[in-house]
Amino acid sequence: MNLSSYKDKKVITIGVVSELTGLSERQIRYYEERKLVFPERSKGGTRKFSFSDVERLVDIANKMEDGMQTFEIRKMEQKKLRESELRERMLRGQLNAAFNIRK
Amino acid sequence: MNLSSYKDKKVITIGVVSELTGLSERQIRYYEERKLVFPERSKGGTRKFSFSDVERLVDIANKMEDGMQTFEIRKMEQKKLRESELRERMLRGQLNAAFNIRK
DNA sequence: CGTGTAAGGAATTCTGACACG
DNA sequence: CGTGTAAGGAATTCTGACACG
Numbered sequence: 223m224n225l226s227s228y229k230d231k232k233v234i235t236i237g238v239v240s241e242l243t244g245l246s247e248r249q250i251r252y253y254e255e256r257k258l259v260f261p262e263r264s265k266g267g268t269r270k271f272s273f274s275d276v277e278r279l280v281d282i283a284n285k286m287e288d289g290m291q292t293f294e295i296r297k298m299e300q301k302k303l304r305e306s307e308l309r310e311r312m313l314r315g316q317l318n319a320a321f322n323i324r325k
Numbered sequence: 326m327n328l329s330s331y332k333d334k335k336v337i338t339i340g341v342v343s344e345l346t347g348l349s350e351r352q353i354r355y356y357e358e359r360k361l362v363f364p365e366r367s368k369g370g371t372r373k374f375s376f377s378d379v380e381r382l383v384d385i386a387n388k389m390e391d392g393m394q395t396f397e398i399r400k401m402e403q404k405k406l407r408e409s410e411l412r413e414r415m416l417r418g419q420l421n422a423a424f425n426i427r428k
Numbered sequence: 429c430g431t432g433t434a435a436g437g438a439a440t441t442c443t444g445a446c447a448c449g
Numbered sequence: 450c451g452t453g454t455a456a457g458g459a460a461t462t463c464t465g466a467c468a469c470g
Binding site: 235236237247251266267268269 | 439440441442
Binding site: 338339340350354369370371372 | 460461462463464
């Protein structure tokens with residue numbers, strides 16, 4: 223159905239992710255340990271990634287090449303998240319102000 | 326980049342495909358043997374399917390439930406393919422006729 | 429014909445640790 | 450800090466075959 227559902231579906235094993243990203247399995251596991259990606263697990267414990275995760279890992283790899291450290295990347299992600307939440311709250315506030323001036 | 330590229334990328338192992346489709350691994354391998362799906366292989370030999378393959382397998386499962394046999398499903402697919410090729414040729418012919426009446 | 433299953437082996441993945449730096 | 454590697458074990462997958470029907 224929805225195309226974005228494929229992008230976020232956790233179905234790819236670490237070996238394939240390694241091929242797609244060019245990163246070693248060791249690197250991928252380390253980035254998970256540092257809370258930069260969040261794969262799911264099968265019952266047996268094998269990691270399962272999404273295409274979104276693959277994109278994120280490529281992005282992480284670029285930032286690492288630029289000399290950034292994992293905690294900086296994590297903070298940058300959180301910052302982006304906070305900003306987008308802020309924007310959403312402001313937008314909601316404006317909408318409410320425009321349409322619900324008196325309840 | 327292109328969303329459809331995700332859909333056709335062969336990255337999913339048979340265990341995950343089994344979960345996504347509800348089919349047994351045995352069934353999936355058999356449908357491959359009958360030329361209904363065409364997974365890629367890793368160097369080691371493990372099958373890798375795409376989301377398109379998953380969709381196709383769900384479709385196959387429905388047809389099997391309706392009592393259709395694998396060779397009928399295969400022929401139906403080929404027929405669809407031939408028809409779409411025919412439509413394309415006819416469309417191209419009309420376009421050529423409209424714009425290249427004299428070369 | 430389509431599918432389940434047990435069998436044996438190979439490929440894949442996992443964790444914790446040591447190493448270097 | 451980030452990553453390679455050897456180690457041992459567990460989960461996953463593979464093929465060919467027998468069975469039922």
